[in-house]
Amino acid sequence: xxxxxxxxxxxxxxxxxxxxxxxxxxxxxxxxxxxxxxxxxxxxxxxxxxxxxxxxxxxxxxxxxxxxxxxxxxxxxxxxxxxxxxxxxxxxxxxxxxxxxxxxxxxxxxxxxxxxxxxxxxxxxxxxxxxxxxxxxxxxxxxxxxxxxxxxxxxxxxxxxxxxxxxxxxxxxxxxxxxxxxxxxxxxxxxxxxxxxxxxxxxxxxxxxxxxxxxxxxxxxxxxxxxxxxxxxx
Numbered sequence: 001x002x003x004x005x006x007x008x009x010x011x012x013x014x015x016x017x018x019x020x021x022x023x024x025x026x027x028x029x030x031x032x033x034x035x036x037x038x039x040x041x042x043x044x045x046x047x048x049x050x051x052x053x054x055x056x057x058x059x060x061x062x063x064x065x066x067x068x069x070x071x072x073x074x075x076x077x078x079x080x081x082x083x084x085x086x087x088x089x090x091x092x093x094x095x096x097x098x099x100x101x102x103x104x105x106x107x108x109x110x111x112x113x114x115x116x117x118x119x120x121x122x123x124x125x126x127x128x129x130x131x132x133x134x135x136x137x138x139x140x141x142x143x144x145x146x147x148x149x150x151x152x153x154x155x156x157x158x159x160x161x162x163x164x165x166x167x168x169x170x171x172x173x174x175x176x177x178x179x180x181x182x183x184x185x186x187x188x189x190x191x192x193x194x195x196x197x198x199x200x201x202x203x204x205x206x207x208x209x210x211x212x213x214x215x216x217x218x219x220x221x222x223x224x225x226x227x228x229x230x231x232x233x234x
Contacts, residue, residue: 045102049078049093066156121204130169131196171231
């Protein structure tokens, strides 16, 4: 049977309200400086992050976890976890709307959890991926759901022997229904389930992404605006 794809682009009031707060409000308060001082530069956070990634790769450090968190038309945050000579580190790159500057900050990590989950589940992470929020209809067509403004995570992992580069893992891929961001009371139609929900939410990727965001969220060096964009903190 020939299948067609119907794309639904819905603007959820909840999603828009969240993005309006996260993207238009100015951050209050500075992150604490518990390790190396924050570095300010005229370069963009994007340039700084990818230059640092290239530097780490050229130095052949033990492990690099490049975590990019983006909200479309809003903001980007870059967190690079890396291990060199047994020392675990996190270098953060972000643009602060309080001083209109790009910053970088390196923290010496005490927790092993992010690296332990990577090591324990590397094969599963390499052989699986997060699937799109989609629903197959009885007539053979599929409903793919999306919104204009959304957030996603993207990963690049480098070890001494191997690497993993992911596609964008969108927040709504982890929603139970295709009409994410819409108040069920506002529609009389039966809600369509995300066929990939259970697989995505029970995946090793979700386990690992949740651990990464948990690590980021509890750090005093993480600014309020970045915390507001985390999927697990909504």
